[in-house]
Amino acid sequence: MADEVVLLDTWVSMFGMRVRVALAEKGVNYDYKEQDLKNKSPLLLEMNPIHKKIPVLIHNGRPICESSIIVQYIDEVWNDQSPFMPSDPYDRAQARFWVDFSDKKIYETWKKMWLSEGEEHEAGKKELISIFKQLEDALGDKIFYGGDSFGFLDIGLIPFSCWFYTFETYGNFKMEAECPKLMAWVKRCFQRKAVSNTLPDDKKVYDFVLAMEKILKNK
Amino acid sequence: MAENDEVIMLDFWLSPYARRVQIALEEKGIKYEIKEEDLPNNKSTLLLQMNPVYKKVPVLIHNGKPICESLVVLEYIDEVWNHKSPSLLPSDPYHRAQARFWADYVDKKIYDNAMKFFKTEGEEKEDGKKGLIEGLKVMEEQVGGDRTYFGGDNIGLVDVILVPLFSWFYVYKFTNNLNFVSQESFPNLFAWAKKCTERDCVSKCTPKEQKVFEHFQQRNLLNSDQ
Numbered sequence: 001m002a003d004e005v006v007l008l009d010t011w012v013s014m015f016g017m018r019v020r021v022a023l024a025e026k027g028v029n030y031d032y033k034e035q036d037l038k039n040k041s042p043l044l045l046e047m048n049p050i051h052k053k054i055p056v057l058i059h060n061g062r063p064i065c066e067s068s069i070i071v072q073y074i075d076e077v078w079n080d081q082s083p084f085m086p087s088d089p090y091d092r093a094q095a096r097f098w099v100d101f102s103d104k105k106i107y108e109t110w111k112k113m114w115l116s117e118g119e120e121h122e123a124g125k126k127e128l129i130s131i132f133k134q135l136e137d138a139l140g141d142k143i144f145y146g147g148d149s150f151g152f153l154d155i156g157l158i159p160f161s162c163w164f165y166t167f168e169t170y171g172n173f174k175m176e177a178e179c180p181k182l183m184a185w186v187k188r189c190f191q192r193k194a195v196s197n198t199l200p201d202d203k204k205v206y207d208f209v210l211a212m213e214k215i216l217k218n219k
Numbered sequence: 220m221a222e223n224d225e226v227i228m229l230d231f232w233l234s235p236y237a238r239r240v241q242i243a244l245e246e247k248g249i250k251y252e253i254k255e256e257d258l259p260n261n262k263s264t265l266l267l268q269m270n271p272v273y274k275k276v277p278v279l280i281h282n283g284k285p286i287c288e289s290l291v292v293l294e295y296i297d298e299v300w301n302h303k304s305p306s307l308l309p310s311d312p313y314h315r316a317q318a319r320f321w322a323d324y325v326d327k328k329i330y331d332n333a334m335k336f337f338k339t340e341g342e343e344k345e346d347g348k349k350g351l352i353e354g355l356k357v358m359e360e361q362v363g364g365d366r367t368y369f370g371g372d373n374i375g376l377v378d379v380i381l382v383p384l385f386s387w388f389y390v391y392k393f394t395n396n397l398n399f400v401s402q403e404s405f406p407n408l409f410a411w412a413k414k415c416t417e418r419d420c421v422s423k424c425t426p427k428e429q430k431v432f433e434h435f436q437q438r439n440l441l442n443s444d445q
Contacts, residue, residue, distance in 0.1 A: 050324065050357065059313075062313060064313070064316045064320075065320055066319075066320055066323055069316050069319045069320055069323065070316070072315075072316070072319070073312055073313070073315070073316040076312035076315065077312050089295055089298040089299050090281075090284055090286070090295070092294075092295070092298065093286045093291050093292075093294070093295040096288075096290075096291045096294065097286070097287060097288055097291050100288055100290070100291065101272065134272065
């Protein structure tokens with residue numbers, strides 16, 4: 001059966017990267033369409049009328065929105081190999097909990113730190129480090145969050161790693177010093193082609209953020 | 220699942236998030252015990268131990284192991300007790316994705332804005348009101364006609380997630396400040412909520428309107444617009 005799979009995305013989005021890693025892990029061929037979020041395409045507005053955001057997966061003409069929902073959908077449809085979800089319901093609940101935690105906390109806290117100064121900036125930085133420390137604790141001594149296999153929570157979190165250089169530079173700290181176990185997990189993830197071939201270069205991400213900052217400060 | 224499962228819910232009677240979990244347990248006929256928390260100022264050691272990340276209710280404790288965040292708990296209940304109907308999620312992956320999408324929308328657009336409206340003042344309260352109305356308008360289109368429930372013919376994830384907030388909306392009968400959320404402005408939603416609360420399992424989990432109103436009054440949440 002010839003599936004038609006299209007992904008509406010932007011190269012720098014941590015949330016879009018989750019979907020790209022998931023599709024790569026499953027070996028699914030898809031048509032990638034880079035979106036201009038300052039000038040949203042009719043296709044994006046039609047496929048995600050509620051949020052008008054990326055990523056959107058379009059499978060045989062039907063849209064699926066919200067990155068963690070898309071990753072679960074991919075796992076359920078292409079279920080013949082590389083399962084993302086743990087088999088035990090309790091472990092699945094833990095994986096969903098921490099993906100939800102990362103959704104709620106990481107990007108919002110980064111924004112608090114990004115363009116702020118002084119006390120506000122320091123508070124944002126402290127909170128961001130604390131979030132990653134909590135995620136590191138949740139990993140424990142496992143190889144991956146999924147145990148022996150790379151799973152839903154690994155996919156949910158690994159895209160943030162290409163933003164670490166940006167977080168470190170703006171926050172003046174080193175992830176290696178604050179969360180060494182998490183960084184070891186990042187290295188293990190990068191041994192997988194689905195991750196190393198998908199995630200953009202972290203300096204490229206930083207240059208993008210720097211450019212965004214210039215634009216915002218000139219407004 | 221063994222019938223000597225120990226299922227405990229850390230609860231607060233007013234929390235619509237906790238009501239979601241209780242409705243799911245009732246609908247599935249699962250035996251459970253409620254431990255009521257004295258919120259907000261006197262959280263139990265058990266709550267802090269079982270939910271160290273957020274320190275909030277609801278927490279489901281199943282055979283000693285905690286599960287937190289109501290949406291996560293609902294999917295857990297649906298998976299563990301998958302032999303008990305109703306199924307909260309459909310079996311088809313596309314429809315599951317749709318149900319999860321709407322559940323997430325209800326949480327972010329409706330609940331977050333409702334909490335802003337009820338718990339803040341001034342501009343933030345106005346933002347909350349605006350967002351809440353927008354969200355309810357979208358949900359109003361999703362139900363009614365031949366769609367009895369958001370889940371279709373039977374109660375499902377989105378129904379269980381949305382309906383508890385209506386026990387807060389019914390307070391509009393006692394005050395003018397909530398007159399933007401009414402049977403007149405959202406006929407489909409109010410008809411749907413009535414259908415849900417007529418189910419024994421849901422009605423058992425719905426706090427009395429008077430009690431909710433008195434609680435809001437005591438905490439000055441129903442003052443006239445500033």
